[in-house]
Amino acid sequence: MSEKRTVTCPYCKSEQEEPFAAISTYCHTCGRHIPIQRSRRRPVAMVPQNTRVVECRECGYTDKIVADAQSTQCENCSAYLDLRCYTIRGKSNQKIVTYGDVTFAPGCSYEGPPVRASKVTVAGRVSALIKADSSIEILEGGRINNPIDAPIIKICRGSEVRVPLLRTRNLELASQMRTDEVTATDQIIILPGGSLIAGRVKTRFIEVQEGGALLAGFLEVVPPIPPLDFTDHGIAKEDQDEAIA
Amino acid sequence: MRFFKKPATCYLSPNVQAKGTFTAPGNLEIDGVLKGERVEAKGKVIIHAKAQVSGKLKCATLYVEPGGQFSGPATVGSVPSETLRRFGKALGLIK
Numbered sequence: 001m002s003e004k005r006t007v008t009c010p011y012c013k014s015e016q017e018e019p020f021a022a023i024s025t026y027c028h029t030c031g032r033h034i035p036i037q038r039s040r041r042r043p044v045a046m047v048p049q050n051t052r053v054v055e056c057r058e059c060g061y062t063d064k065i066v067a068d069a070q071s072t073q074c075e076n077c078s079a080y081l082d083l084r085c086y087t088i089r090g091k092s093n094q095k096i097v098t099y100g101d102v103t104f105a106p107g108c109s110y111e112g113p114p115v116r117a118s119k120v121t122v123a124g125r126v127s128a129l130i131k132a133d134s135s136i137e138i139l140e141g142g143r144i145n146n147p148i149d150a151p152i153i154k155i156c157r158g159s160e161v162r163v164p165l166l167r168t169r170n171l172e173l174a175s176q177m178r179t180d181e182v183t184a185t186d187q188i189i190i191l192p193g194g195s196l197i198a199g200r201v202k203t204r205f206i207e208v209q210e211g212g213a214l215l216a217g218f219l220e221v222v223p224p225i226p227p228l229d230f231t232d233h234g235i236a237k238e239d240q241d242e243a244i245a
Numbered sequence: 246m247r248f249f250k251k252p253a254t255c256y257l258s259p260n261v262q263a264k265g266t267f268t269a270p271g272n273l274e275i276d277g278v279l280k281g282e283r284v285e286a287k288g289k290v291i292i293h294a295k296a297q298v299s300g301k302l303k304c305a306t307l308y309v310e311p312g313g314q315f316s317g318p319a320t321v322g323s324v325p326s327e328t329l330r331r332f333g334k335a336l337g338l339i340k
Contacts, residue, residue, distance in 0.1 A: 207307070207309075208321040210306050212320060215321075221316070
C-alpha cells in the first residue's frame with residue numbers, strides 16, 4: 001500500500017487524502033483543480049523492530065525476518081521455512097521440521113520421524129532422532145532413547161537418557177546417562193548427581209564434580225577436536241565416508 | 246583445632262616424565278608426562294594444560310584443563326551398578 005498525505009483545498013479549505021507521488025488533484029468538495037507542492041522530505045520506510053536471523057538449512061543463506069512471522073521462503077533457494085513453535089502433548093507422531101522451538105510437555109509420548117528444530121525441550125518420552133540448531137534440554141521426566149545432536153545439550157536431574165550416539169559441543173549432565181559413544185568438541189561437565197556410563201568418550205575439556213560419576217571404557221581428552229560435519233540423522237560425514245570406503 | 250587432616254596433594258611438575266603405576270593418597274595434580282599402567286587417587290585428579298596422561302584412571306573427581314591430554318579407561322566417582330540403582334529406586338533413595 002502506497003503512503004498518503006493530507007491535502008487542503010486552498011479555495012474551500014476541505015481536507016482530503018492523496019498519494020505521496022501526486023502532483024495535482026481535484027477537490028472532492030468544490031471540484032476545483034489543486035496543484036500539490038511536493039514536500040522535500042521522503043516518507044520514512046517502516047523498519048520492523050523485532051527481527052530474527054534465520055539460516056536456510058538447504059543452502060545456508062542467512063536472512064533477517066520479522067520475529068513474529070509464522071513462515072517464510074528462502075530468498076536464495078525458495079525453500080519453505082516453517083517458523084512456528086510447537087508444543088507436543090499426549091501421544092503424537094506428527095512430522096516436526098521447524099525453525100522455531102519444540103517443547104515435549106510432561107507426560108507426552110512422541111514416536112515419529114526425526115525432529116528438527118531450533119531449540120528442543122523434552123519433559124516427556126521421545127522415541128525419535130532429535131537435531132537442534134541451538135540446544136536440547138532434557139528436563140525431569142524426560143526420556144530419550146535415540147541419537148540426539150545439538151551444539152548445547154543439557155540433561156537435568158530426574159531425566160533418563162539412553163542413546164547409542166551423542167554428538168555435541170557442550171554437554172552438561174546432572175542425571176544418569178548411558179551411551180555407546182560421546183563426542184563433545186568443547187566440554188563435558190558432570191554435575192553432582194550426574195553419571196555418565198559410556199563406551200567411548202572424546203572431548204577437549206572434562207570436569208567431573210564431586211558427587212558426579214564417570215565410567216568410560218575409553219576416555220580421550222585431546223586438544224581441539226575438528227568441528228564435526230553433521231548431516232541428517234545425526235551421523236557425521238566422516239563416519240559416512242568410512243562406511244562408503 | 247583441626248580434627249581431619251587435609252588430604253595431601255601429589256604434584257608432578259612439567260619436567261617430570263613418569264611411567265608405571267601411580268597411586269596418590271589424596272589429590273593428584275599433573276603438569277608433566279605420566280604414562281601409567283594405573284593412575285589412582287583418592288581425591289581429585291587435575292590434569293593441567295600441556296600435561297599428558299595415559300592409563301587406567303580411578304579417582305573421586307576429575308578436572309582436565311583445555312590443552313591437557315588423557316587417554317585410557319576412566320572410573321571417576323562412585324558409579325552405582327544397575328542392581329544397586331534398582332534397589333535404591335525401590336527404596337526411594339534414587340530418583
